[in-house]
Amino acid sequence: MVFKNGEEARAAIRLEKWTGPTPGLAYGYTQANLVVLPAKYALDFLIFCQRNPKPCPILDICEPGKFTPILTAPMADIRTDIPKYRVYRDGILVEEVNNILNLWSEDLVSFLLGCSFTFEKALSDAGIGIRHIEEDRNVPMYITNIETIPAGIFKGPMVVSMRPIPKHLVEQTIAITARFPRVHGAPIHVGDPEKLGIRDLSKPDFGESVTLKEGEVPVFWACGVTPQAVIMHVKPEFVITHAPGCMFITDIKDDDLEL
Amino acid sequence: MVFKNGEEARAAIRLEKWTGPTPGLAYGYTQANLVVLPAKYALDFLIFCQRNPKPCPILDICEPGKFTPILTAPMADIRTDIPKYRVYRDGILVEEVNNILNLWSEDLVSFLLGCSFTFEKALSDAGIGIRHIEEDRNVPMYITNIETIPAGIFKGPMVVSMRPIPKHLVEQTIAITARFPRVHGAPIHVGDPEKLGIRDLSKPDFGESVTLKEGEVPVFWACGVTPQAVIMHVKPEFVITHAPGCMFITDIKDDDLEL
Numbered sequence: 001m002v003f004k005n006g007e008e009a010r011a012a013i014r015l016e017k018w019t020g021p022t023p024g025l026a027y028g029y030t031q032a033n034l035v036v037l038p039a040k041y042a043l044d045f046l047i048f049c050q051r052n053p054k055p056c057p058i059l060d061i062c063e064p065g066k067f068t069p070i071l072t073a074p075m076a077d078i079r080t081d082i083p084k085y086r087v088y089r090d091g092i093l094v095e096e097v098n099n100i101l102n103l104w105s106e107d108l109v110s111f112l113l114g115c116s117f118t119f120e121k122a123l124s125d126a127g128i129g130i131r132h133i134e135e136d137r138n139v140p141m142y143i144t145n146i147e148t149i150p151a152g153i154f155k156g157p158m159v160v161s162m163r164p165i166p167k168h169l170v171e172q173t174i175a176i177t178a179r180f181p182r183v184h185g186a187p188i189h190v191g192d193p194e195k196l197g198i199r200d201l202s203k204p205d206f207g208e209s210v211t212l213k214e215g216e217v218p219v220f221w222a223c224g225v226t227p228q229a230v231i232m233h234v235k236p237e238f239v240i241t242h243a244p245g246c247m248f249i250t251d252i253k254d255d256d257l258e259l
Numbered sequence: 260m261v262f263k264n265g266e267e268a269r270a271a272i273r274l275e276k277w278t279g280p281t282p283g284l285a286y287g288y289t290q291a292n293l294v295v296l297p298a299k300y301a302l303d304f305l306i307f308c309q310r311n312p313k314p315c316p317i318l319d320i321c322e323p324g325k326f327t328p329i330l331t332a333p334m335a336d337i338r339t340d341i342p343k344y345r346v347y348r349d350g351i352l353v354e355e356v357n358n359i360l361n362l363w364s365e366d367l368v369s370f371l372l373g374c375s376f377t378f379e380k381a382l383s384d385a386g387i388g389i390r391h392i393e394e395d396r397n398v399p400m401y402i403t404n405i406e407t408i409p410a411g412i413f414k415g416p417m418v419v420s421m422r423p424i425p426k427h428l429v430e431q432t433i434a435i436t437a438r439f440p441r442v443h444g445a446p447i448h449v450g451d452p453e454k455l456g457i458r459d460l461s462k463p464d465f466g467e468s469v470t471l472k473e474g475e476v477p478v479f480w481a482c483g484v485t486p487q488a489v490i491m492h493v494k495p496e497f498v499i500t501h502a503p504g505c506m507f508i509t510d511i512k513d514d515d516l517e518l
Contacts, residue, residue, distance in 0.1 A: 071310060
């Protein structure tokens with residue numbers, strides 16, 4: 001299925017006419033990660049994101065009990081407009097659901113975080129291929145030796161995503177993604193996985209490995225899995241996230257996030 | 260007095276060897292506004308700032324009870340390193356003090372917000388005069404008809420500062436300040452005070468009026484007084500801020516806040 005814009009895609013998702021992955025569903029509209037937390041964790045988490053904007057770029061926040069992302073999709077409902085949600089209790093995944101209406105409470109705070117789909121579109125538009133899309137896999141992600149800046153109870157290593165880029169396109173790749181600071185921005189490292197404490201590129205901690213061809217270098221970006229990993233480390237009694245690949249589609253256009 | 264850097268200036272301020280205004284005290288080092296709030300207001304206030312980044316650009320946050328601004332001045336103590344603080348109870352200014360050690364509690368959350376001194380330095384460096392500095396006055400500030408985006412209990416009109424700029428320098432002024440998004444960024448309006456609901460430039464709501472000369476246009480920027488005005492409207496039982504002109508001097512250089 002393909003929709004004209006974020007609003008149309010969300011309408012179909014709300015009616016559960018679409019319950020699968022969202023990439024390509026409303027081309028050019030910004031997709032976002034969802035994290036829903038009990039209010040007592042929200043201040044620490046928000047400070048964590050403010051201190052670590054590269055892995056945790058906040059696009060929108062709903063106050064306790066509120067479910068309208070007023071900056072990015074003022075007609076949307078965070079409880080119904082994502083195809084698939086994951087529910088965690090005490091850090092353990094307990095169920096996947098198509099809406100969270102029955103799980104909702106006045107105590108919940110919702111965060112929408114930017115995602116690398118936005119800069120991948122910009123790279124594709126510039127003719128720079130995205131290997132995991134070409135190979136129809138999930139992007140490879142690795143836990144690094146870079147510590148995030150802690151905030152309250154939240155701390156842990158940064159997770160990065162990796163995309164192989166031909167040597168002669170690395171500078172252009174850096175320049176393009178640097179223009180999207182609200183969706184991870186410029187790479188945090190180019191070239192040497194060991195500098196990040198990554199021993200074997202073929203064994204990612206999350207996602208799937210992709211082919212690194214002759215003449216290509218691995219390029220690493222701060223990854224939106226970082227905040228999820230940091231939260232799960234704390235094992236809060238209750239957390240809701242989107243299911244992998246099933247994102248929230250906003251009314252913002254990817255191009256509008258460019259500087 | 261003039262100091263080599265933020266650390267030296269703060270050391271003198273901590274010992275109360277300097278208890279006055281900070282502009283020019285450590286040239287080139289970023290100065291910041293301070294807001295200290297009870298924890299129960301902190302999440303709403305932080306969401307308010309995230310939704311209104313032009314008037315409320317957050318540079319650093321200390322978690323409840325913490326007094327070290329770890330991003331901007333990791334050796335500093337927010338309780339002693341500002342020359343003069345203002346203490347408000349139920350929205351009323353009750354005292355001015357040189358440190359807040361006796362007022363401190365585990366429940367307090369501190370926010371450092373960017374201030375226009377940073378872009379004024381950049382304008383001066385480019386040879387663009389700052390009228391209120393030339394006339395040795397406080398910058399004129401006006402309450403506008405632009406509503407901020409509310410968050411929780413916080414809402415209210417945006418406050419702007421105004422600087423007269425010669426017509427032929429307006430474009431350059433916009434370009435320079437646009438490169439400082441973390442300290443108010445580009446102007447929000449150029450030319451017509453009435454568009455902002457300002458009836459009389461000679462009667463600012465805060466600060467002092469300055470001369471608008473022939474061939475100059477009034478240029479308006481989102482102002483860091485906005486968050487203070489919004490907080491005072493709520494009349495929290497307890498708030499601490501810096502005293503006007505007596506800012507927190509960070510270890511960051513103004514030039515480093517440029518894009």
